[in-house]
Amino acid sequence: MTLQDKINNIKSQFADAVKGLSLTKKEVSDIKNQFLGRKGSVAQLFNEMKNLPPEDRSQAGKELNILKSELSTKIDNLLHAAADDSTSSLESSIDPTLPGDFIPVGSIHPIEKTIQEIKNIFGAIGFNSVYGPEIDDDYHNFEALNIPHYHPARDMQDTFYITDDVVLRTHTSNTQIHVMEEQQPPLRVIVPGRVYRNEAISVRSYCLFHQIEGLYVSKNVTFAEMKGTLEYFVKSFFGQNVKTRFRPSYFPFTEPSAEVDVSCIFCKGSGCKTCKQTGWLEILGCGMVDPDVFLKVGYDSEKWSGYAFGLGIERMTMLKYGIDDIRLFFNGDVRFLRQFR
Amino acid sequence: MIISIEWLRSLVDFDLNSQDLADLLTAGGTEAEPGGESIIKLDLTPNRPDCMSHLGVAREVSVLTGSKLKRPEINLSKSDTKVDDSFSIEIANDNECPRYAARIVRNIKVGPSPDWMSSRLEAVGIRSINNVVDVANYVLMELGHPLHTFDLKLLQGNKIVVRLANDGEKIVTLDNEERTMNNHHLLICDGKKPVALAGIMGCANSEVTESTTDILIESAYFDPITIRRGSKSLDLATEASKRFERGTDFEGLITALDRTAELLSELAGGDIDRGILDAYPNKILNEKITLQADKASELIGCTIDEKFINKTFSALEISCKKTKNGFSALPPTFRPDLKRDIDLIEELARVYGYGTIPSDFQYDGNLTEIKVDPLKHVAELKRFLAGIGFNEISSNSLMNSKRAALFEDNILEVQNPLSNEMSVLRPSLLPGLLRSIKYNLNRSEPNLALFEHGIVFAADKKAELGKVESEHLTGIVCGQRNPQGWRSGDEPYDLFYLKGVIESLADFINVTLTDISEAKKSLLFNNEQIASVNDNVMAQIGAIRTDQLKGYDIDIPLFGFSINLDFITTMMAETSRYQPVPQFPAIVRDFTFSVANHIQAGEIEKLIKQKGTDLLTKVELVDLYAGEQVSSDNKSVSFRIKFESKERTLTDTEIDKISESIIQVTENKLGAKLR
Numbered sequence A: 001m002t003l004q005d006k007i008n009n010i011k012s013q014f015a016d017a018v019k020g021l022s023l024t025k026k027e028v029s030d031i032k033n034q035f036l037g038r039k040g041s042v043a044q045l046f047n048e049m050k051n052l053p054p055e056d057r058s059q060a061g062k063e064l065n066i067l068k069s070e071l072s073t074k075i076d077n078l079l080h081a082a083a084d085d086s087t088s089s090l091e092s093s094i095d096p097t098l099p100g101d102f103i104p105v106g107s108i109h110p111i112e113k114t115i116q117e118i119k120n121i122f123g124a125i126g127f128n129s130v131y132g133p134e135i136d137d138d139y140h141n142f143e144a145l146n147i148p149h150y151h152p153a154r155d156m157q158d159t160f161y162i163t164d165d166v167v168l169r170t171h172t173s174n175t176q177i178h179v180m181e182e183q184q185p186p187l188r189v190i191v192p193g194r195v196y197r198n199e200a201i202s203v204r205s206y207c208l209f210h211q212i213e214g215l216y217v218s219k220n221v222t223f224a225e226m227k228g229t230l231e232y233f234v235k236s237f238f239g240q241n242v243k244t245r246f247r248p249s250y251f252p253f254t255e256p257s258a259e260v261d262v263s264c265i266f267c268k269g270s271g272c273k274t275c276k277q278t279g280w281l282e283i284l285g286c287g288m289v290d291p292d293v294f295l296k297v298g299y300d301s302e303k304w305s306g307y308a309f310g311l312g313i314e315r316m317t318m319l320k321y322g323i324d325d326i327r328l329f330f331n332g333d334v335r336f337l338r339q340f341r
Numbered sequence B: 001m002i003i004s005i006e007w008l009r010s011l012v013d014f015d016l017n018s019q020d021l022a023d024l025l026t027a028g029g030t031e032a033e034p035g036g037e038s039i040i041k042l043d044l045t046p047n048r049p050d051c052m053s054h055l056g057v058a059r060e061v062s063v064l065t066g067s068k069l070k071r072p073e074i075n076l077s078k079s080d081t082k083v084d085d086s087f088s089i090e091i092a093n094d095n096e097c098p099r100y101a102a103r104i105v106r107n108i109k110v111g112p113s114p115d116w117m118s119s120r121l122e123a124v125g126i127r128s129i130n131n132v133v134d135v136a137n138y139v140l141m142e143l144g145h146p147l148h149t150f151d152l153k154l155l156q157g158n159k160i161v162v163r164l165a166n167d168g169e170k171i172v173t174l175d176n177e178e179r180t181m182n183n184h185h186l187l188i189c190d191g192k193k194p195v196a197l198a199g200i201m202g203c204a205n206s207e208v209t210e211s212t213t214d215i216l217i218e219s220a221y222f223d224p225i226t227i228r229r230g231s232k233s234l235d236l237a238t239e240a241s242k243r244f245e246r247g248t249d250f251e252g253l254i255t256a257l258d259r260t261a262e263l264l265s266e267l268a269g270g271d272i273d274r275g276i277l278d279a280y281p282n283k284i285l286n287e288k289i290t291l292q293a294d295k296a297s298e299l300i301g302c303t304i305d306e307k308f309i310n311k312t313f314s315a316l317e318i319s320c321k322k323t324k325n326g327f328s329a330l331p332p333t334f335r336p337d338l339k340r341d342i343d344l345i346e347e348l349a350r351v352y353g354y355g356t357i358p359s360d361f362q363y364d365g366n367l368t369e370i371k372v373d374p375l376k377h378v379a380e381l382k383r384f385l386a387g388i389g390f391n392e393i394s395s396n397s398l399m400n401s402k403r404a405a406l407f408e409d410n411i412l413e414v415q416n417p418l419s420n421e422m423s424v425l426r427p428s429l430l431p432g433l434l435r436s437i438k439y440n441l442n443r444s445e446p447n448l449a450l451f452e453h454g455i456v457f458a459a460d461k462k463a464e465l466g467k468v469e470s471e472h473l474t475g476i477v478c479g480q481r482n483p484q485g486w487r488s489g490d491e492p493y494d495l496f497y498l499k500g501v502i503e504s505l506a507d508f509i510n511v512t513l514t515d516i517s518e519a520k521k522s523l524l525f526n527n528e529q530i531a532s533v534n535d536n537v538m539a540q541i542g543a544i545r546t547d548q549l550k551g552y553d554i555d556i557p558l559f560g561f562s563i564n565l566d567f568i569t570t571m572m573a574e575t576s577r578y579q580p581v582p583q584f585p586a587i588v589r590d591f592t593f594s595v596a597n598h599i600q601a602g603e604i605e606k607l608i609k610q611k612g613t614d615l616l617t618k619v620e621l622v623d624l625y626a627g628e629q630v631s632s633d634n635k636s637v638s639f640r641i642k643f644e645s646k647e648r649t650l651t652d653t654e655i656d657k658i659s660e661s662i663i664q665v666t667e668n669k670l671g672a673k674l675r
């Protein structure tokens, strides 16, 4: 008798043993012993393996293991069936309206969600994500961005100082300078991060918020390209039907500069409280990188051009989800946080 | 800045209501909103001081509509008195005051202004006082140049001296405040005393009163930085200082002076001395700008033709000549923001209309290597934590200094905090988490699992900029993980839960924890445990220190964890190689030991691992029991041990042998009895 024959034998014996029977737990356990017990028929076959020539043993072992697991699966099933049998009266009394085992799920902060979404949108068109320091020197936060001391533009941003020369960054634009100091063009980066403004806390403003700065420097970059890219962003973030409006503005480190508005997502442009009846919502600032900024970082402005933009994450998130109080982001109220998965 | 539409109409013709006018200006870069039918409100950017007047806004309207600008005509009636005979102007610091011009008007009668003037002033929010004060304000609002009027009889020594103040010098300004000067402040003095804080505010000692008859009108150009610095240091911003610090028209100041004199003599009946006192030691150069022919088109991204350039420059009063390669342009003196070709391109772009510029969206591939987001793995980690029930929070980085001191020693302080509650930068994420825990407990949310990822700060004199920023990920739990249900009892958030989180996390990032045990010295937490992989700390867990709870008034147990982000993200970035699926069945054996209560489960586990040979692949503690079945000083501990071989099918005999040695060693070393 070959090993295979013996295996087949056991299989048919097993089939006979369980055939047509509604087995009790005890009966199944006896069958288990008979086949899979320490002295059962499968164990005997394992013992016989040592009589085989060494080169055949590994194959035999494999086949026996398959047999063993096959039988034990069948026996497990029988055991379950037997158990169910004995509790059938309980089963029929189970109340199917009882709740399931709820597993509490946590949440990702809405600001983080927005940042990740924006990173994905710009990541798809080749913008790398980089990060910069939250505390920086006056040079990187102001001076290198064409905002010297006693420049009226400093009034646009109330600043927290650590020392006379070290500030809590007022925008992620400081990282533009760091990136350009470390890297030669062409480059395309976005910089998400926390920024600080010395402003009293209210429904509309907080002493800190998050921004994403974007910077693209290459050859022959145009204002038209900046428009196209930011329109792509707006549509990706707010939806295909949202309209975009560019209007001239002023930032010391871009020229020409623009403010970008989107058609109000609440009233679809017809005018409501959120858009102050204008039909438009201001969402970001942008512009062509000022040649003086290139000069500061040692780029040749005759050779390179580029655009930069900055947008407020809280504002984008508030608009997207209709959140009306910026403080909700920062007080850690789980009843708020749980709404963002 | 408020603009009266009626006043504006006197300077330019337009057929627009206030809303349309505001929209037109906004589209041109001067953000405006209507304030009813008769005024518009401008939100000016600091680069456009030229728009801080009705004439400037009228010019914008003219540029954007093509309608002609109507400048006010000035007709001076001159008397025989020649001004120079009686009075002189000395500029001691011509960097701070490059030009100082004045006219003298005599024999005026101070009285009320006519209605047309007072109503225009009131429309833009200025209270009418008397004809002298009103004229100066009127010209300020009309032409944008600040003027100052002195009572000539109160000026001693027949002269004006412009000089920097001495440190500690005291003056009393028009608002009756005594102000102490430093040597950056610029003063207007007569022969004896300061009579005005240049460019910011006059002094009470030379103010025009009801009885004034002779007036000196000042129209000057002050260095913007000097005025800005003075105004900032005194925290005193006025209509005048706001214009001087942005840059005023160093040529147009004469027009403003003439206009003031004209209106004064017309409304207060005075005689204007012949001639202007004009101290202008070094003529300010207004430099030509070269604009290459195609540069505007290239940067904007569409064709900006010569015709458009000429038309636009002409409306903007930029005189422009065609040259071989492009244009040579001389900007007007009221536009301090136009210095470079790019500034002219911006003018062209905004007048062309940002809406008219086409959109161009062509993605030209990656410029450089794609860099993996350094926070890619942190994002996965956050997803993991959210998946097992943690809520991510974002808390204020600014906090109370006393509270911060409970967490770290080297606290970084803010020089100009908003309040005591926000005077230092957070040295740890724990205080923000605790604040949130407290906030939620107060709102009947007792079961909390929170984490935050963010930057924490330390002061360090030796570090660059005197600070160190570190990225942390920290969490806190309290209450019940799974509030009691019909199938299970309470499952508390506690140290063992957190230990499990860290073990699962290790599993998630595919590393094997080599140790998770009581720290030799608790730093972050009470009963701190450190999870490590080889010698790398992966995480710290423990109970929140009671000393750090001071002031929070929380009386339930809190447990926290802190993750070593560097280590975890490094491990996550590594690709773990595929391991062959086991081909031979495993043998699983359960062992239940009865041991003395003081024996730690970990000691037994360690021995099991030692004796388990390399066939042992897993040890799990599956039951722990103390009670009737065991004697009172004993406990029963069950382990499930898995044996596996990659090469062969294991026999019961060999596993029996290993089991024996495990049973023996635990008995010999720990007195454990197999049950």
Ligand SMILES: [Zn+2]
Pocket: A264, A265, A266, A267, A268, A269, A270, A271, A272, A273, A274, A275, A276, A277, A279, A280
């Ligand atoms: Zn709306």
